[in-house]
Amino acid sequence: MARTRKEQAEWRRERLLDAALRTFAGKGVDGASVKDIAEAAGVTPGLLYRYFESKEALVETLLAERGFLPRLRELLAADHQERPATEVLTELLGAFDRLLADNADLVAVFFGATQARAALAELVGEGRRLIAGFLAARVAAGELRPHDTATAATTLFAAVAIGRRTGSPVDVAGLVDLLFPHGR
Amino acid sequence: MARTRKEQAEWRRERLLDAALRTFAGKGVDGASVKDIAEAAGVTPGLLYRYFESKEALVETLLAERGFLPRLRELLAADHQERPATEVLTELLGAFDRLLADNADLVAVFFGATQARAALAELVGEGRRLIAGFLAARVAAGELRPHDTATAATTLFAAVAIGRRTGSPVDVAGLVDLLFPHGR
Amino acid sequence: MARTRKEQAEWRRERLLDAALRTFAGKGVDGASVKDIAEAAGVTPGLLYRYFESKEALVETLLAERGFLPRLRELLAADHQERPATEVLTELLGAFDRLLADNADLVAVFFGATQARAALAELVGEGRRLIAGFLAARVAAGELRPHDTATAATTLFAAVAIGRRTGSPVDVAGLVDLLFPHGR
Amino acid sequence: MARTRKEQAEWRRERLLDAALRTFAGKGVDGASVKDIAEAAGVTPGLLYRYFESKEALVETLLAERGFLPRLRELLAADHQERPATEVLTELLGAFDRLLADNADLVAVFFGATQARAALAELVGEGRRLIAGFLAARVAAGELRPHDTATAATTLFAAVAIGRRTGSPVDVAGLVDLLFPHGR
DNA sequence: GATGAATGAGGGTTCATTCAT
DNA sequence: GATGAATGAACCCTCATTCAT
Numbered sequence: 001m002a003r004t005r006k007e008q009a010e011w012r013r014e015r016l017l018d019a020a021l022r023t024f025a026g027k028g029v030d031g032a033s034v035k036d037i038a039e040a041a042g043v044t045p046g047l048l049y050r051y052f053e054s055k056e057a058l059v060e061t062l063l064a065e066r067g068f069l070p071r072l073r074e075l076l077a078a079d080h081q082e083r084p085a086t087e088v089l090t091e092l093l094g095a096f097d098r099l100l101a102d103n104a105d106l107v108a109v110f111f112g113a114t115q116a117r118a119a120l121a122e123l124v125g126e127g128r129r130l131i132a133g134f135l136a137a138r139v140a141a142g143e144l145r146p147h148d149t150a151t152a153a154t155t156l157f158a159a160v161a162i163g164r165r166t167g168s169p170v171d172v173a174g175l176v177d178l179l180f181p182h183g184r
Numbered sequence: 185m186a187r188t189r190k191e192q193a194e195w196r197r198e199r200l201l202d203a204a205l206r207t208f209a210g211k212g213v214d215g216a217s218v219k220d221i222a223e224a225a226g227v228t229p230g231l232l233y234r235y236f237e238s239k240e241a242l243v244e245t246l247l248a249e250r251g252f253l254p255r256l257r258e259l260l261a262a263d264h265q266e267r268p269a270t271e272v273l274t275e276l277l278g279a280f281d282r283l284l285a286d287n288a289d290l291v292a293v294f295f296g297a298t299q300a301r302a303a304l305a306e307l308v309g310e311g312r313r314l315i316a317g318f319l320a321a322r323v324a325a326g327e328l329r330p331h332d333t334a335t336a337a338t339t340l341f342a343a344v345a346i347g348r349r350t351g352s353p354v355d356v357a358g359l360v361d362l363l364f365p366h367g368r
Numbered sequence: 369m370a371r372t373r374k375e376q377a378e379w380r381r382e383r384l385l386d387a388a389l390r391t392f393a394g395k396g397v398d399g400a401s402v403k404d405i406a407e408a409a410g411v412t413p414g415l416l417y418r419y420f421e422s423k424e425a426l427v428e429t430l431l432a433e434r435g436f437l438p439r440l441r442e443l444l445a446a447d448h449q450e451r452p453a454t455e456v457l458t459e460l461l462g463a464f465d466r467l468l469a470d471n472a473d474l475v476a477v478f479f480g481a482t483q484a485r486a487a488l489a490e491l492v493g494e495g496r497r498l499i500a501g502f503l504a505a506r507v508a509a510g511e512l513r514p515h516d517t518a519t520a521a522t523t524l525f526a527a528v529a530i531g532r533r534t535g536s537p538v539d540v541a542g543l544v545d546l547l548f549p550h551g552r
Numbered sequence: 553m554a555r556t557r558k559e560q561a562e563w564r565r566e567r568l569l570d571a572a573l574r575t576f577a578g579k580g581v582d583g584a585s586v587k588d589i590a591e592a593a594g595v596t597p598g599l600l601y602r603y604f605e606s607k608e609a610l611v612e613t614l615l616a617e618r619g620f621l622p623r624l625r626e627l628l629a630a631d632h633q634e635r636p637a638t639e640v641l642t643e644l645l646g647a648f649d650r651l652l653a654d655n656a657d658l659v660a661v662f663f664g665a666t667q668a669r670a671a672l673a674e675l676v677g678e679g680r681r682l683i684a685g686f687l688a689a690r691v692a693a694g695e696l697r698p699h700d701t702a703t704a705a706t707t708l709f710a711a712v713a714i715g716r717r718t719g720s721p722v723d724v725a726g727l728v729d730l731l732f733p734h735g736r
Numbered sequence: 737g738a739t740g741a742a743t744g745a746g747g748g749t750t751c752a753t754t755c756a757t
Numbered sequence: 758g759a760t761g762a763a764t765g766a767a768c769c770c771t772c773a774t775t776c777a778t
Contacts, residue, residue, distance in 0.1 A: 084367055085328050086367045089360045097356055110296075112212065174332040
């Protein structure tokens, strides 16, 4: 109330970005229409064009302003000084994890929202389960050291998949050696 | 040449699936029009409907027939007998890695193909670099054992991200302990 | 069985006309696709074009060959000689009525098969009922001679409607005088 | 000019209904494309969808808002008191006739507008002519009372046809007796 | 004679975008 | 600043028709 013009405009812009993020997360960037977004924001489609040049510009703005790359940089840039590496790592990854959790909608936009999502989940789930089973068997046999096999399976799978996806494949032998140095 | 009608039909169907896969990978499922796919296959859009009931049915067929879940199952189901776990794991993950490499288009479909792709790559890249730097510093300081810090960074990042994405977040402390048992 | 080529062709042609008539009656001429007709005849659409030049030609053929105008002419051309006019008329109209009943599908084609059909039926039904009520009241009051008021209502309504529809409006006063000479 | 937005919208809606009615009357409901209607209204097809949910909804709206059933009911519901039945009937049918004349386009929609139209007109025309000839001959011979034979022919024909069409066939003998009581 | 793969035109409809109000 | 009428292009899909097989 009693907002200045500029404040009001700024506020509206943010609400539009909110609405866009929600809508994109739900229907995918291509699947969400400008009308959908406008409705989610409680305005008419026309108004959107006072704040953003086009739908494409809206997406770009969203990624730029709501992307968590800056937050990530802050996080990682902190000076960790004398504290133990694993403690720092745990804290760091925990913060990253929370960042993702807090920005679930944006993550959804990053990964797209298509029919293929279910298929992906199935793929990853299945692989994880099978690998975890294998690891557990070898732990039981005393070959591998006791460890959280579920996490290990996820990790192995994820590393390979993300490596491929981002165009920087991991060295598989190195990966295995990383988790099980000296074969244990 | 000298193809029977049935062979010709089978061949055309496969070419349409090829074209669809390529087109979806490039423009995303929603972003690719039936016309795009038909053009990529060198036919008229109408023809597509002799082979698939709808665009949606085409996507489903693609995931069902070209999905690599069956191949993955075969891979993992193999009997590994007496061979060392790390050897088996390396082979397994290598095969998985190759599977993904051979099906890059399909992977692109799974992960969605939007404007956000570049942003995702940047995010992962940045995170990876920063974490790798931190790890290298600690290795240099003698705190952590020498290891492939680039792979370790990718792995940590990937595990957290995939965990969030698939709705099964990893236990971060467990993850760190997995890579650096006893803090090393 | 053991049909000559020509017989077989003739037979097929008639079956196609049958199928077309049925399909047109059900879905309307525009609403029925060549595929619909071919399916109803148990053949492929392509074959239809060996027997008829186009869908339009098929419709024309149907109206020409299955139209009952020839039958109607025969009916009316009969020499009625010395028999009483009302007897002849009854016979004639009865035959016409049967002709229409036997060719219900064709009648449906004549009148079109659209959403509007239901509205038309409602319109005619309502009008008929109201007029019949009026007539019955006046008969009861002794003003009009006793007669089949339902038929009279239909008749009056139909005459006006068909008159308009065919572009030859009836003279309404003449019509009333026809049914109730001398105001009775 | 100087129309408010709301007035403009109302006006546009009515013009679209006008255009639809004209176009449907000319080409039939199925035969008229949304593009045809839009062109007739001087707008783009897309605009139609701001005013009507679909082509089907447009047809329904047309029948509901431009149908003359309500007008017909008013007409028939009037209190006719002490006036002679034939006078009332003449007035009533005259009003109905005018209603149809004023709504010729809508009548065309009701009856469908296909290639079959000409065939129907021919059929009715021919039958009418032949019956009228027969009646005239019998009047000349002194068997039937003098009357408007053209109207009588139309009436007889129409009654039978409409009866069949609406699924309530008339009793032919009763019909003849209605027009020529005591065989005259 | 019969099939069915293939086409080109057009169907109804949605959508990003503009602009007068 | 905000609306919503209007557009033009594109969307997915169906259809009448052709022709090699």
